[in-house]
Amino acid sequence: xxxxxxxxxxxxxxxxxxxxxxxxxxxxxxxxxxxxxxxxxxxxxxxxxxxxxxxxxxxxxxxxxxxxxxxxxxxxxxxxxxxxxxxxxxxxxxxxxxxxxxxxxxxxxxxxxxxxxxxxxxxxxxxxxxxxxxxxxxxxxxxxxxxxxxxxxxxxxxxxxxxxxxxxxxxxxxxxxxxxxxxxxxxxxxxxxxxxxxxxxxxxxxxxxxxxxxxxxxxxxxxxxxxxxxxxxxxxxxxxxxx
Amino acid sequence: xxxxxxxxxxxxxxxxxxxxxxxxxxxxxxxxxxxxxxxxxxxxxx
Numbered sequence: 017x018x019x020x021x022x023x024x025x026x027x028x029x030x031x032x033x034x035x036x037x038x039x040x041x042x043x044x045x046x047x048x049x050x051x052x053x054x055x056x057x058x059x060x061x062x063x064x065x066x067x068x069x070x071x072x073x074x075x076x077x078x079x080x081x082x083x084x085x086x087x088x089x090x091x092x093x094x095x096x097x098x099x100x101x102x103x104x105x106x107x108x109x110x111x112x113x114x115x116x117x118x119x120x121x122x123x124x125x126x127x128x129x130x131x132x133x134x135x136x137x138x139x140x141x142x143x144x145x146x147x148x149x150x151x152x153x154x155x156x157x158x159x160x161x162x163x164x165x166x167x168x169x170x171x172x173x174x175x176x177x178x179x180x181x182x183x184x185x186x187x188x189x190x191x192x193x194x195x196x197x198x199x200x201x202x203x204x205x206x207x208x209x210x211x212x213x214x215x216x217x218x219x220x221x222x223x224x225x226x227x228x229x230x231x232x233x234x235x236x237x238x239x240x241x242x243x244x245x246x247x248x249x250x251x252x253x254x255x256x257x258x259x
Numbered sequence: 260x261x262x263x264x265x266x267x268x269x270x271x272x273x274x275x276x277x278x279x280x281x282x283x284x285x286x287x288x289x290x291x292x293x294x295x296x297x298x299x300x301x302x303x304x305x
Contacts, residue, residue, distance in 0.1 A: 034292070038285060045281070049274065064266035071277035111284060118280050122273040129264045224281070231284060234292040241295035245302040252305075 021098040023240055034233040041226030048219035056216050068126040070216055074224035075119040079147060080183050081228070082112020083176075086154065087183075090176035093168065100236070102168050105176055106158055107235035111228050113151035120144055131196055139189030140197035143182060150179045167243075 052070030059066035085108035093101035123141065124134045135141065154175055161169035190199045201208045209217065 038289070042285070049278070053270070053274070065269050067270045068273040071273055075277065111288075114280055114284050118277050121276050125269050125273045125276070129266060129269050227281060227285060231288045234288040238288070238292040238295040241292070241299040245295070245299040248299075248302045 021092075021096070021100050023099060026100055027237065027240065030233045030237055034230055034237065037226050037230030037233060041223050041228075041230055043223075044219060045223030045227060048216050048223050051216040052220065057212050059213070062130055065126060065129045066213070068122055069213065070220045072119060072122040072126060073217060074221045075115040075122065076144070077221060078224055078228050079112055079116030079119050079144070080186060081225075082108050082115060083147060083150065083179060083183060085112065085232070086176040087180035090173035093173045094170060094177075097168075102173070103236050103239045104232070105172065106239060107232045109151055109155050109158070110235065111231045113148060113155065115224075115228070116144065116148045116151060120148060127196075136196045138195040138197055139193040140186065140195055143186040143189050147182055147186060150182060154179065 049070055052067050056067065056070075058064050086105045089101045089105035089108065092098045093105065120141075123144075127136070128134050154172060157175055158169075158172040161167075161171055187200075189195065190197050207214055
């Protein structure tokens with residue numbers, strides 16, 4: 017991992033990896049969602065609305081994975097001072113927040129026919145909403161640090177690490193508290209979901225994960241390019257001033 | 260009295276939100292990356 021902290025080496029790898037991740041992700045996701053919509057069976061109790069699972073579960077997983085990415089990058093920034101760590105955390109925030117919002121909206125749409133309500137303040141839904149607010153707070157804090165000239169500030173990194181406490185709360189919320197949301201359907205080595213639903217679900221999770229990776233790489237490249245252009249312009253301005 | 264739901268309305272709404280947000284995010288990230296890299300290359304040439 018330390019080898020990839022070199023921006024030049026990272027850019028060499030990201031140049032071909034970004035379009036590859038996006039292309040494979042888009043094809044896999046389109047196939048999985050098409051499969052989920054038209055080929056997968058309807059569920060006995062929930063009927064056709066079960067098809068929302070192929071969007072809701074991958075976006076929930078990536079909403080949480082995005083914050084774990086911020087926490088891991090924050091750790092690398094604080095402990096090893098990796099030059100790319102703060103950039104990686106910044107790149108994870110926007111797609112993580114979008115997937116969290118999509119998870120909440122699709123869950124709400126699913127909740128109306130399944131539970132008879134758009135929203136309930138139960139442990140899982142509330143902790144997921146808290147995750148969205150954490151993303152928004154993190155982005156505001158990171159932008160404020162950057163605008164005050166502290167690109168590698170430790171404050172967003174500490175917030176990123178502290179916010180990771182919410183991830184096990186989200187995961188265990190359906191076990192710790194009596195909730196409207198069902199308990200975990202997929203655990204280590206076993207699944208309460210039948211095979212015909214599980215295969216397109218895993219395909220959608222893999223596809224969305226590849227899209228997430230591609231978006232994070234694209235955003236890292238954009239941030240690096242902006243920093244390099246700005247540094248070059250600053251150097252030129254200094255050189256002009258010196259004359 | 261039980262309300263009558265058309266399940267496909269909910270499914271289509273969820274897919275529109277999910278797919279729309281994902282496509283917009285991918286397009287925006289890709290275009291901003293291309294724009295930023297073009298700006299960097301131009302600053303090198305100047």
